[in-house]
Ligand SMILES: NC(=O)C1=CN([C@@H]2O[C@H](COP(=O)(O)OP(=O)(O)OC[C@H]3O[C@@H](n4cnc5c(N)ncnc54)[C@H](OP(=O)(O)O)[C@@H]3O)[C@@H](O)[C@H]2O)C=CC1
């Protein structure tokens with residue numbers, strides 16, 4: 001059986017866990033999945049979800065994307081060091097006003113979300129080039145295309161990924177390699193809970209009153225509802241990703257959340273870049289019921305983009 005070797009990072013929870021299980025459970029058994037995590041003591045949920053695939057089409061290994069030695073040890077442990085499909089998923093979020101965040105916290109986000117991929121590729125890309133075969137799949141975000149209020153550093157880390165991959169994709173083509181950026185909108189995982197809980201703990205004393213109020217009473221206040229209304233499941237993202245890895249000519253970018261695409265489209269619709277910024281500003285600040293108005297707007301754009309909605313005046 002000619003199985004493709006898939007290496008996935010950050011499989012202790014969320015999207016990584018769902019990806020590992022979904023790909024390992026492929027009915028045609030087309031893949032051998034190495035599901036990695038930095039801390040093997042967190043393997044229990046994956047072991048449980050993997051069920052009978054464990055030891056068959058799924059194996060669990062240690063890998064910390066911030067530790068070059070652990071990446072090398074993991075790749076060295078694979079038969080012939082072969083990775084056909086790398087899914088770079090490990091990542092972390094960070095929200096809040098920058099004046100309340102330390103440079104250390106910010107560096108940790110860049111180190112995980114951006115340099116994590118760079119470290120992986122320094123180890124894996126030369127082998128892929130030699131074999132002239134390979135697919136690099138990066139779990140980016142809609143925030144790799146577009147910034148969102150109080151996500152300045154997180155969005156920067158995802159923009160960095162996108163710039164890096166866009167540059168590398170040209171070189172990769174010369175070797176017959178593919179690169180794909182998966183761009184989910186909000187996904188209901190541990191990420192959401194961790195980011196929200198950390199957000200609640202932020203010491204806002206270094207921020208002025210307007211900023212502190214904006215963060216607490218606009219952003220945090222609506223945060224959970226945004227995930228409840230727009231959020232996808234990690235399984236849904238895994239299904240999208242499986243479709244991408246089985247394609248002969250996979251796309252460079254793929255957004256997984258159709259409810260969100262009208263917002264990212266605003267970016268492409270205006271080369272000056274003002275349209276998304278002004279729209280988000282209006283969504284947040286020029287309505288009493290911020291969230292309801294924002295969601296109505298998203299739905300409106302969604303319907304319009306499908307050309308099946310006759311615009312009606314709302315009050
Ligand atoms: N949830 C969302 O709304 C969205 C998430 N994404 C992206 O999806 C990816 C997965 O996030 P998600 O599943 O939601 O969140 P989770 O918090 O559930 O999962 C994050 C995973 O990354 C791991 N991780 C963190 N740091 C490292 C590291 N140094 N080395 C190896 N693994 C590490 C975590 O391990 P540990 O348990 O040890 O901390 C965990 O397994 C991230 O890149 C995120 O940016 C993109 C769009 C939306």
Ligand SMILES: CC1=C(/C=C/C(C)=C/C=C/C(C)=C/C=O)C(C)(C)CCC1
Nearest residue numbers: 141143148149185186226280283284294
């Ligand atoms: C504030 C705000 C919004 C919030 C979006 C959020 C919170 C998106 C989160 C995405 C995540 C978590 C991606 C992870 O990579 C909307 C709905 C665009 C409307 C305009 C104002």
